[in-house]
Amino acid sequence: MRKELEKYFRKDKLPHIWCPGCGHGIITGAVIRAIDNLKLEQNKICIVSGIGCSSRAPGYLNFNTLHTTHGRALAFATGIKMANPELKIIVLTGDGDCSAIGGNHFIHAARRNIDITTVVFNNSIYGMTSGQYSPMTPKGAFATTAPYGNIDRNFDLCKLAQAAGATYVARGTVYHVPQLIKLMEKALKHKGFSLIDVVDICPTYFGRRNKMGSPVVMMEKIREMSITARTAAKLPPEELSEKIVIGEFYEEQAPEYTEEYAKVMKKAQGGKLNE
Amino acid sequence: MDEKSIRISIDEKACKKCGLCIAFCPMKVYVSEGGKPIIVNQNACTNCKLCELRCPDYAIIVGGEDVE
Numbered sequence: 001m002r003k004e005l006e007k008y009f010r011k012d013k014l015p016h017i018w019c020p021g022c023g024h025g026i027i028t029g030a031v032i033r034a035i036d037n038l039k040l041e042q043n044k045i046c047i048v049s050g051i052g053c054s055s056r057a058p059g060y061l062n063f064n065t066l067h068t069t070h071g072r073a074l075a076f077a078t079g080i081k082m083a084n085p086e087l088k089i090i091v092l093t094g095d096g097d098c099s100a101i102g103g104n105h106f107i108h109a110a111r112r113n114i115d116i117t118t119v120v121f122n123n124s125i126y127g128m129t130s131g132q133y134s135p136m137t138p139k140g141a142f143a144t145t146a147p148y149g150n151i152d153r154n155f156d157l158c159k160l161a162q163a164a165g166a167t168y169v170a171r172g173t174v175y176h177v178p179q180l181i182k183l184m185e186k187a188l189k190h191k192g193f194s195l196i197d198v199v200d201i202c203p204t205y206f207g208r209r210n211k212m213g214s215p216v217v218m219m220e221k222i223r224e225m226s227i228t229a230r231t232a233a234k235l236p237p238e239e240l241s242e243k244i245v246i247g248e249f250y251e252e253q254a255p256e257y258t259e260e261y262a263k264v265m266k267k268a269q270g271g272k273l274n275e
Numbered sequence: 276m277d278e279k280s281i282r283i284s285i286d287e288k289a290c291k292k293c294g295l296c297i298a299f300c301p302m303k304v305y306v307s308e309g310g311k312p313i314i315v316n317q318n319a320c321t322n323c324k325l326c327e328l329r330c331p332d333y334a335i336i337v338g339g340e341d342v343e
Contacts, residue, residue, distance in 0.1 A: 001286070001289075001333040001334075001336070002327075002333075002336055005333075014289075014333075015288075015289055015291075015332060016332070018331065019291075020291035020292055020293040020331075021291070021293030021294070021295060021331065022331055023331065024331065025330075025331030025332055025333070026328070026329055026330075026331050029328065029330075029331075029333060030328070033328070174329070175299075175329075177325070177328040177329055178325075178328065181328075203293075214293075214294065215293045215294065215295060216293075216294050216295060216298040216299075219295060219298070219299065220298075
């Protein structure tokens, strides 16, 4: 590891437990590099996670960190941000943690436009518990709990976030790392709720169940399937079903929740109205 | 290796032999030896750092670092 990045890690906790070729290490590295590029103050950052393989990430990171209950990362993060709006809050969560167990917290955090950056490690599976399908497992894919193929339609988390009110929405992949770092920098600079859906690989459970082979083959698949949001806009919808659309989808400036709340406090304490 | 070639260091203890660096190097700098990346074409390295960024285990450092 590069010397300048070492301060962001709890070196005594490394090497991490993630399997060979797991994309989680790549995403965590991208988060760290984005933080380093922006020169954010380490002590003013709080990283929060739920449960799952991805949620182990804060354990390796040398910031204020919180490893919470399943699906509730955003609920805890909301509490931290309300108590101390000065902190930069980053939520690292998995696809199951965020969209299933934490689905309700997710849409309401987005709706409130609270200033939290959420990074979803979307490997399409519950890896830690041996490969059950999640709401983001593609239709037709195999999982421990879908031995004949998954019949559920999967969420498009970016569309969900945008509809719920998130003010910065983007998707990256573990193959396109330089782009991913740029998206993360933008999300970290954005004031309001930002979501980055990161298409990730789980070679151990998703890869084996779906006979995809090595991490290299899974990465090649991501490379083949990825198209930019701009290209996707020109294609008919039926051609998009097998594609991963990456890039920025939405950005807007809107009132941020903790700032709105500060106004309420001021009002309640006898300050001027409508300030 | 001539003086201009880019320095590449691999932390063998951290490497989990996933093979991503070997497969996706645009200049084919590495070959696999039992899964481990072996540098065979160092002069071809363009310092793009893609292998470093894609290494899930932070085992690679490419160019411009105070490697001790």
